[in-house]
Amino acid sequence: MRPIPTLKISISGVRGVIGESLTPTLLTRFAQAFGTYMGARTIVVGRDPRTSGEMVKQAVTAGLLSSGCRIVDIGMCPVPTVQLLVRHHRAHGGIAITASHNPAEWNALKFIGRDGFFLNTGQARELLDIYHQGDYTRVGGAEMREVVELSGAIDLHIQTIIDGLGWLPAKEKKLRVVLDACNGAGSLAGPKLLEALGAEVFTINVIPDGSFPRPAEPLSENLGDLCDAVKEHHADVGFAQDMDADRLAVVSEDGVAIGEEYTLLLATLSVLGKTAGPVVANLSTTSALREVVSRFGCSLFQSKIGEVNVTEEMQKQNAVIGGEGNGGVIYPRLNFARDSLVGMALILHLLARTGQTITELVNSLPRFAMIKEKMKCPSDKISRILRMVRDEYATYPMDLRDGVKVSLPTGWFLVRGSNTEPIIRVIAEAEHEAEARGIIDRVYSRVQECLGQP
C-alpha cells in the first residue's frame, strides 16, 4: 500500500508534517489565499508553542503582507484567544497556527472569519478555490502594511472571563487546583487565570517550549502525572489542556480522570444552574448530556461534529452553552469558541457554589460507558465502510449528517472519517461498559474486515 499522505487540506484548514509536506511555500500561498479572500484587511495571528511555530508564522506573515493585509501578531497564545481578539479588535479575520492535539511533528493553519468563528464549510470551500486558482492579490511596496505586535492578548482574555463570571467567593480555604497545560499555549494563560480567580494553583507541564511531555489529547490515559499531582497536593480538582488550549479534561479530588466527556457536563451544570436555555452539542456527545439538560427543563440540539458546526447551531438555537464531548466547552456570553479557560472558570464556580466535590458532582450525573477507537484508513475505503455500516444496520434508527450514527436498543455507535487525519473513528456508548465493548467489538471487526478487502 502506498503511504498515506501527511498533508491534509480540508475545510478544517491545512495540516501537515513539518519537514515533509507542510512547506513554507505552501504556507505562504495559503496565507496569500486567505488575505485575498478576506480582502486585504486586518488579520490577527497567534500560534501555539510548537518548535515549527516561528517558521510557520514567518511564512504566513510574508503571505498576508504580500496580499495587502495588516497583521496583528498576538504571539504565543491559546486558539480561543485568537478568536476573542478577532472580535475584540473588530479584525476581519484570524489565523491560528496550531495542530491542536496532533503530535509534535505536525502543524496547521486554522482560518477564522470576522465573527471569530472558524470558516464554515462554504467559506472554506471558497478559500480553497482561491488557493487552487493561485491568482492572489499582490500589493506593491508602497501599499504594504505593517505588522503590529500586540502584547497583552492573554491578559485581555483573562480579564474578559473575570469580568463575566466574577472572582470565586472569598472563603477561608481557597480551592486548590492543579493545572497540566501540556507545555502548550495554555501554560501562558491558565496559571494566571486561576490565580486571578482566587484559587490556590499548582502546575505541571507549563513550560511552553514545544516539547510534548505527554500526548497532547487530554484523554484519561494521558493524565497519569496530573492524577498523581492532584493527590500529592490534596487538590480539589485537576485540569488538563491540550496544546492549543481549546479542550479541557478534569481530574477529581481523588486523582481520577473522569473522562473528557464529563467536562461539558460539568460546565453545563454550572451554566444551567444559573441561566436556563437551549444547549447544543455534536452528535457524538454522551447521552448523559441529554438527561442533564432535561433535568433543568431545557432542550438539547445536536449538530454535526466540528467546532464551527456547533457554533452555527448554537447561534441558530440561541444556546446558552454548547460544546463537544472531546472536552470543548463553548460559552457564548464570554467567548464564542471552544475555550478551556472559560471551562475551568465555569467548573470552579460550580464547585464554589454547590460546595460539592468533583466526585459528588459526577456521581450525581447519569453514567454511560463510552469507548472510542480509531484506525488508519486510506480515503478510498471510507465510503465503502460507511456504506457497509448503513446496510448492515438498516433496521435501526440512523443519523447520517456526519458519518453514520446508529441508535441501538442498548446504546449507540458512530463511524466516521476524520477531517484532520487519514483515520476512521468508531465511537460507541451504552449504559454499561460490557455493552459498549460488545457494540464496539462487533462494529470494529466488521470495519477491519472491510479495510482488509482489496
Added chain:
Amino acid sequence: MKPLKIGITGVRGIVGETFTPEVSVGFAQAFATYLDSGRILICRDTRSSGPMVRSAVVAGLLAAGCEVIDLGICPTPSLQLAVTRLKADGGIAVTAGHNPSPWNALKFVRGDGLYLDPQQAEELLDIYHQGEFAKATWNKIQPAIQYKEPIEYHIESLKRAFDVETIKRRHLKVAVDCCNGACSLLIPRWLAELGCEVLAINDDPNGVFPHRPEPTPATMAQLSALVKAGHADIGFAHDADGERLGIVSELGEPLSEELTLAVATRIRLDQTPGTIVTNVCTTAVIDQLAARYGSSVVRTPVGQTYISGAMFEHGAVLGGEGSGGVAVPQVHSTHDSAAAVGLILEGLARSDEQLSEIAGQLPSLFMLKHNLTVEPNRLYSVLQDFRIAIEGEQLACDLTDGIKVQLSEGWIHVRASNTESMIRVIVEAETESNARDLLDWARDRLNK
C-alpha cells in the same frame, strides 16, 4: 513581460508583480540547501516591502533547518563583516540597492563575507530550479536569533583601517544624504566617530526614498544645496544599502558617479601605489591616473563578485566600479560606502587639499551613458546582432563583459543590465562631441 531578474547577482524584481513571497521562500530554501543548513545571517534595507520579504526568507531558512541570525535593518557591507565575525556560513541581504522603491532583491553572501562567485551562483540557481530543498524535521527547527550589533562592529572595523586621529584633527564639516536608507543608521555615527561636524538629510530609516536611491548628479541636487548652505567641506550621497557613494565638492558641485572611484584611486595611489581593479566599462580616468603613479589597472566583468575575486588575485590596493562602489581591502574587498568615506576623508585630512582641487586635477574625459529598454526575451539577440555588425566591420571586440570596442576617438561598451531589462551603452572620449559621435555610431548598429 514583467521584469524578474534571476542571475548571478541574486534575484531581483518588483514586489506585487514578479517578486513574490514564493520566490523569496524558494531562494531562501535553495540557499540554505546550498550551505547545508548552516548558520545564516539576514538583514534588510529600509524599503517598505522589506518586512514581507524578510519573513519569507526567514521561513525558508528555518524550514531548511538553518540557524538564522537576524541583523534587522543594516547596510549590506555591515552584514558582510558580521558573516565573518559570527563565523556564519553565509548571509542574505534583502535589498535592491540602487533600484527604485518598488523593487526588492536578495543578495547572497558566502562564508568569507563576499558575494557568491559565478560558479557558486550558478549552482545555487540549479538548486533553486531543481526545487528539491533541505527540509528540517520539527525537532531541528530553532527560532531566529536577533543580533543587534552589526553597525557597532562595522564601525570598529572601519576604525582599525583608517587614521582616525588625523581625520579628527582636520575637523571636517560633512554633509550626507542617506536617502532614508540603511546608511541612516551607520554613516552619521561613523562621521561622528571621525570628529566631523555632520549635516545630515534624509537620515530617517523609514524607507520613503526622497529620490532614486542611486547616487548620481541627477539625484544630488538637495545634497549640493546643503553643502553650499552649510559651507561643508564635502557632501556624500548614499544608495539604499551602503554600497554606492556619490560626492559633492565643497563648492556644491556634484561629481559624476564615475569619479567616486577616481577620487578614491587618486588618494589611495598617493599613499600606496599598487594595482587597481575595476570593471570594463568604468572611466578610462582610472588608467590615466594609474599611469601617473606607475601602477596598473585590472579590468573585470561588471559585478562585485568579479571585483572582489580580482582584488585577491592581484593583491590590489583598491577596487571599485563606475557606479560609485569602492572596495577598500583594509576593511574588506567588497563595495562599502562607509569605507570609501573613510578613505576620502583620510585623504583630505592628510593633504590639506580641498575636494575640488583633487577633482580638478583628475584627467578630463567625457562619458555618455544611454539605456535602451529591450524586452527581456530579446536582450541577448540584440547584443548578438550588435557583435555581428561590429565584427563585419573588422573591428576588435573586448568580450570580457558585453562588447567593448576601442576606436580612435574613445571607447564604446554595450551590455545587458544585470538588474533590469535594458541594454546599457556607455561611451567615453576626450570631448563631448566625440562622445556623441560614438554614441550615435553605437545606436546605429544596435537599431539594425
